[in-house]
Amino acid sequence: MKTLVVVSHPNIEKSDTQQFLKASAASLSQVVWHHLDANLPFDVAAEQQMIQKADRIIFQFPLYWYMAPASLHQWLTEVWVKQFVYNAHGGLLTGKSLGIVVSFSQPESAYQLGGRVGFSVSQFLAPYAALAEKTGLELLAPLTIARFANQNDTEHQQLLIRYQQYLTLTHPDNAEEQAQWFIDRLQADPDTKIMADELAAQTDEIGRLRLTLHELKAGESE
């Protein structure tokens, strides 16, 4: 799967979050990192070609006043035009998926009814759901990054894993794909291969146990 990460950030060198994400994606051969603000004015044909080549498109940005920075909006206006992303018959990006990686400086709990912000992140991202629907893109649940600067090393490590999975797994929220992702990585390294084989065996065992449980329940309901 080829992934295009479209980053909107007017001051990316000073963003620890974006620098961390860039480093996290650097080892992934099928991922293209594309910083919009560094590509102004846009070469529309080149931008459209990048979209066409990708199986997954990621919109990645910090929340500025609960929305994306200007460059993403300008890019959408100029590049995501009729006849390229949709026509009279429907969306033209069918078969591709859309992910959103969004960072903000308040805790996740601020983004809910009664919280300091009073709206959820999903509410703010409603336009992207409508955009996905219009263009035929399959929308992934967003990957949210709250208060990156306040996260400890373990949380950063977890973020790196979540981010790499978000960019490369067909279904980033699927537990079995996540387990397989770990196994693949551990098996690639001789030092951890034994652990990987053990993990793979356990994963199979979990699958068998689930199946047995499912059959037992089915029997009960008959």
Place this chain on the structure above:
Amino acid sequence: MKTLVVVSHPNIEKSDTQQFLKASAASLSQVVWHHLDANLPFDVAAEQQMIQKADRIIFQFPLYWYMAPASLHQWLTEVWVKQFVYNAHGGLLTGKSLGIVVSFSQPESAYQLGGRVGFSVSQFLAPYAALAEKTGLELLAPLTIARFANQNDTEHQQLLIRYQQYLTLTHPDNAEEQAQWFIDRLQADPDTKIMADELAAQTDEIGRLRLTLHELKAGESE
């Protein structure tokens, strides 16, 4: 009341909607028309001074992918900064109001659950509600303009009135303020003064009848 109309549109000369709104506001002495795209790069101090002088701020834009064009986002990022619009104690724009004039090319009915867009305009504007809350601004219900090009003369005339009221009335949705607005305008013109006096008398009569009705109902419930 002084009103600042902040217009975000990358191609305003070709927008019939914006040209119509501009002409509609031209006769209003207390209204400043401010086209963002013509003021790039922003002089932050000058922009902030304009905001400070206004009692009402209007964000006016077409929906591009269900959001404002890039210039409004850039302006918010550069001009609406901490210490100017909010600080640790709360919003710094308290006492001012925020209106949103938003135009789009699909019918209003598309913007609802099960409609072609599937989301309401209010859902797309959630970030502005959060922004108003954060800065202390009183948020007005948005003025929506659907399919301007398809509207007939009567509808355009109604839009002109709604728009002028939105820019100048303390409570644009209040029926009594709307009636007074008509009376003021009719009385200013000798040709329509008699009609205006008649309308004023009827408005008073409606007020008296409502009061009587209210008293009767209060009597019933005692």
